[in-house]
Each structure stands twice: as C-alpha cells, then as structure tokens.
Amino acid sequence: MSAAASDPAISVAGLVKHYGPTKAVDGLSFDVARGEVFGLLGPNGAGKTTTVETLEGYRDPDAGTVRVLGLDPVRNAPALRPRIGVMLQEGGLYPGLKPLELLRLFAAYYDDAESPESLLDTVGLRDAANTSVRRLSGGQKQRLSLAAALIGRPEVVFLDEPTAGMDPHARATTWQLVRDLRDRGVTVLLTTHAMDEAEQLCDRVAIVTGGKLAALGSPAELTRHAVSDEIWFAAAPGLDVLAIGRALGLGGDGVVEDRVVEDRPGEYVIRAPGTPERIADLACFLRDENVTLAALQAGRRSLEEVFLQITAEEAR
C-alpha cells in the first residue's frame, strides 16, 4: 500500500466536485513531489479549498482520483491521518482551552509527537500559553492552528491560507517554518492569495480558475515569458510625471499625459518598454531632481501581474 519514494506525495487526476448545480472543481490534475512546497493560487471560489479538503479526506470526489502518499484519503483514512497535518482556513480550535493544553491534547493523538512546549515557542506563542483560545488575536489563532498541524511530525502538510490575518512578524515566522519543513523533506501544499508568499515559498504553483488548471510551474517559469512593456518604480510621492515623460523622450508624439502615472502615492508606472536607454534616462532624471529610488522593476512581470492576467483571461 505504501508508495515508493519516487512516487508523488500528492496526486490529483481529473478531480471533479459539484455542490448542487455548481461545479466547484472541474477536471483538475496535478502532482506534488515529495519534499516540494506547492502553492495553489486562484481567486475566491476557484475551487482551492474544495481541492485541499478532498485531499484531507473531508470530501469524496464526484469524479477523478486523489492520492496522498499513495493512499485514498477517504477509504484509507485511518492509515493516512497519522501522516498528515491539516490547517483549516478557519476554526478548528477549542475556544475554552489554552494553547498549551490544546497542543498537549493534539500531541496525544500521535505516536511520535513534537514537544508541545517547544512548538509553542517555535510559533511564538509562549507568552500566550495561559490565555484561552477565545481571547487570542486572529494571527495568534492562525499560529496555534499551524502548530496543531505540525505537532504529529506529518509527512504532508496542508495549509489553507496560512498567513491570512497575520501581522508581518507572524508572517515571517510562518514563512520560516515552511522553509524549515522543506529542509526536513516535508511536503507542503498551501493555498494563498498573497503572490509574494507564493513567490517566496513555493517550488511550484498551480493557478486555478473556475475549478480548472490555468497555469502550472515554478514562479520563475511562470514569469519568464511574461515580458512587461512597462517600467515600475517607487520613489518619493508627488513627482512631476509630465517632466518624467519628457525626460524619457515620451513626449515625441505630443501625448505625454497618461504615459507616466503615479499609480499609488510614491509608485509610478511608465507605459513604455524598459529599454536600457530609458532606464538610463530615468536614472539621470532622478539624479538631476535629487530623488532617491526605492524600487525599480522592468522587463519581467511579477507573479502577481501574471496571476491577474491569467485570471482575467479566464474570466472572459
């Protein structure tokens, strides 16, 4: 029954799942290799949570097959449950227990659990050890939920929007935990809305829209061919966008307006390809105006832009 090490940790083949007349997942297929950190991206309602919950054994597929560690999550549940860790999108914690009590309870379910005390330290909840769960902040609850997913030393971890509601510090802690999991060879399947999270953490991502696979690959692969014909930079807010346009020679056809815009305060978009000459002209302008450049992107689109483009195309 147990799968070979070269077999995928997770395999989804032709998964279909309906809720009444709605097709939540519509023929989705992908594999996740052992030790891989895999991101499932998509707009709300794309079928991400349904897919994850099918892998966790909560839902039976209407069609297609899913396997986790070579096992059927529903029919082989008793064999699979000790080997997976689950973080639900929300809830799952007894409001009346304290974090340490909760982790000790979850540790009792597994044969070789981590130490509840040290895991509480790892997720930064030592100070909240004696606060009941109902009085924890949203981010603290998320971290406790993450700790509960990891307490049984799982081989495969499912994290459904793990950093939603976390402050930047907790987010960084969580990212580090995911990297540590990868270093230990643990397979991680996570869903997220944060493209920077996917870019930072995931070996590969699948972009899902309308229950179907829209793109699959590493973040670098997905962005490699997405050539941008825009320059984006960040600097002090309130720069003279018309002057920038003239400095970059964008006034030649007489329409400088709208070629350079301040998209958000201090963030500028130049609607022209980022040729070496234009970048040099921009640098000269900033030198002459004594403006410090905070960030610059040209040539390649970010994963976020690729995501928005793909999901917008699918929506049409």
Added chain:
Amino acid sequence: MKTGALAAQTRAETILQLRRGENLVVTLAIPLGILVFFAKIDSVTTAGFAHPVDFLVPGVLSLAVMASAMVSLGIATGFERRYGVLKRLGSTPLSRGGLLISKTATVLGLEILQILLVVVVGVAIGWDVPAGIVPAVGLLLLGTIAFAGIGMLMAGTLRAEANLAAANGLFLVLLFLGGMAYPLDKLPTALQDFAKALPAAALSETVRSVLSAHAFPTGELAVLIAWAVGAPLLAARYFRWEE
C-alpha cells in the same frame, strides 16, 4: 486508536465542561436546588410517599441525567461544530468513534458526580437509600442514551445559537412535564397523556418505581426504550459534522 488519545480527549472534554459556568448551573445547581427547595416547601406529598424526598430524589436523578446528556453534551457539541473543532478532529488519528467514546465517558463522569451529590444531599434531608438503587442506575443509563440521542440530533442539525435555545427550552418543558419536581397527576389529563409519551416522564416514573417498590410501569419502560433506540438512530442519520 490509542488509549492515551482517548484519555487525553476525555480529560480535555471534562475540563471544558467544568470551565463552563452555565453548564454547572444546569447540571448541578438546578437539580440540587429543586431537590432542596421542593423538599422544604413540601408541595408534593402524594399518596404512597411518606416523605417528599422519596418522590423528589428519583425525579431529580432523572433531571440530572437529562441535563448532562441532553443539555450539556448537546450545547458543547453544537459549539464545537460551529467552531470547526469537530471538522478539525476528523483529520486527526482520533477517529469519530474515538471522539464519541470520549464524549460518552465525559457525560458518564459528570453523571457519577451528579448522582453522588444528589444522593448525599438527599440523605442529608431525610432520604433512605433503598435496595432498588442498582436497577435505578441501569434505567438512568438507558435515559442517558435517549437524552444524548436527542441532544446530538439537535447539535448536529441546528445552528449553534438555535441549538442553545432549543436545548435549554426543551430542558424547561421536560422539567415541567417530566414528573420530576411534582407529580404528573397535578397536570390536566390531556397534558398528562402527552407528557407520558416523552422521555423525561418515562425515565422519572420508572426510576421512582424501582426506588420505592411501587408497581413497575412497563408502559413507561417501553416509551423510554423507544426513545433510547430512536433518538440515537435519528442523530446518526442526520448529524452533520460541519455547520
């Protein structure tokens, strides 16, 4: 399933029960309060009972079981369903069977505490422990199954707030119609017939008869058995683990 997991689960469920103040009110304070208050005001002196406490102790034991198995278990389970706890436990090695065993052990533990307190308080105000205490415990177990079935049916089908209201409301109705604090024959005849079809009166009347050597009411026992079979079956059929 590990026995360590069952022990830890039962311990956690028991801690949670003891931390809920409203739970202690309904499972301990209300039954003991009714026992002492109605014994003192002596409103229930009925034919065949030398002392009101002889009537009240069997009724209050039945009330205590109803409070633990239906109200306490049902409300806790309803909120665990609301907060996704039941769902989350479904992906741990603690199976649903393990969870049900732990919940059963938690209810039985609470009932043992209740029975001890009711007996101690009853004796303190003049109750003599009769020989029928062993069959009475058997009947209380049967009542536990019936009330747990009703509590879990509501917890697994209603929203948490509706379940809270329904469990407390039903507790009050069954207390009034259960022959627990005062005899059923104080009710209008039509209401008596209705009350006799409900599990509360069936439990208190059968427990009272084995504790007082009155004629055993086989009709009431049949009603109690019907509830103990039907309610858990309905709960198993309609219980939804996610709200």
